[in-house]
Amino acid sequence: MENQQFLEDKVVLITGAGSGFGREMAKAFAQKGANLVLNDINLEGLEETRDVILKSVKSDILLVKADISEVDEVKEMSKETFNRFNDVFILVNNAGVRGVGKRASSFSLSAKEAEYERIMDVNLKGAWNMTKIFHKKMRNNPYRPIAGKIINITSCAGTECGANPLIGIYSVSKAGLIMFTKLWALELGASHITVNAICPGIFFTPIYESREFIKEWMKLRNVKLPIDRIGETTDVANVALFLASSAADYITGQNIVLDGGMTCSINKL
Numbered sequence: 001m002e003n004q005q006f007l008e009d010k011v012v013l014i015t016g017a018g019s020g021f022g023r024e025m026a027k028a029f030a031q032k033g034a035n036l037v038l039n040d041i042n043l044e045g046l047e048e049t050r051d052v053i054l055k056s057v058k059s060d061i062l063l064v065k066a067d068i069s070e071v072d073e074v075k076e077m078s079k080e081t082f083n084r085f086n087d088v089f090i091l092v093n094n095a096g097v098r099g100v101g102k103r104a105s106s107f108s109l110s111a112k113e114a115e116y117e118r119i120m121d122v123n124l125k126g127a128w129n130m131t132k133i134f135h136k137k138m139r140n141n142p143y144r145p146i147a148g149k150i151i152n153i154t155s156c157a158g159t160e161c162g163a164n165p166l167i168g169i170y171s172v173s174k175a176g177l178i179m180f181t182k183l184w185a186l187e188l189g190a191s192h193i194t195v196n197a198i199c200p201g202i203f204f205t206p207i208y209e210s211r212e213f214i215k216e217w218m219k220l221r222n223v224k225l226p227i228d229r230i231g232e233t234t235d236v237a238n239v240a241l242f243l244a245s246s247a248a249d250y251i252t253g254q255n256i257v258l259d260g261g262m263t264c265s266i267n268k269l
């Protein structure tokens, strides 16, 4: 594939980088030489991510505390980013919420209005805010053949065979993000920007309370994984690195499912 430092002098912006996938992707990108803009609403989490990275590699890291669902905060993030760096090569729309409260699970028709608004505002409008504001500068990037890359973190809950009534509004928000991935690929292709999504199945991150909670939850939904293990954050980071690399330059508009086979069949062995 690429040389070891294929992201040297490139800037990667990751939302929701204060924990989980966001932190793991930040580590992986920094190991390939990237400088980073790390965003989250949780500043302590961001500082921890930065400190973990700087223990093992050199990277110029800007931390931006901002709520991506608030357009004014995203505009401010853009100002801070371009005061520090000339451009952003990769935007990762990763920040997301499952529900209101860690254990939150509800049928779409029982969800409270505030829950509906929060989930849609962060998972869907947040990614739209980020892309709407940052693509303007990305399309002028000097890099070729690809000027920039956008990676959305969707979910199997948003796919046709993954609709999950226990997290109904979340499922809808992620289905919307999968469609945005395709629309943005169409809208930005002529600007040499690729847009793809990583679509995780079940992974242990702080979005869940504990591994036991995930196991209970899988039992409740009768989920069986052909590859019989819960996913690890490094699985997602590895696919993000692939999408960031030139090996993926001809891929756009795709929702790459990473679920140990969970959604490939209704015939469970």
Ligand SMILES: NC(=O)c1ccc[n+]([C@@H]2O[C@H](COP(=O)([O-])OP(=O)(O)OC[C@H]3O[C@@H](n4cnc5c(N)ncnc54)[C@H](O)[C@@H]3O)[C@@H](O)[C@H]2O)c1
Binding pocket: 015, 016, 017, 018, 019, 020, 021, 022, 039, 040, 041, 042, 045, 066, 067, 068, 069, 094, 095, 096, 097, 098, 122, 126, 153, 154, 155, 156, 199, 200, 201, 202, 203, 204, 205, 206, 207, 208
């Ligand atoms: N863990 C899984 O099994 C799984 C499966 C499919 C998809 N996902 C998706 O992966 C992404 C990352 O989640 P994770 O599992 O790493 O969970 P996580 O809770 O560890 O990470 C999400 C991060 O987003 C941040 N965040 C929340 N609202 C924000 C906002 N308004 N602005 C900025 N940051 C905000 C949180 O503070 C948190 O640090 C999410 O979009 C999630 O929906 C996770």
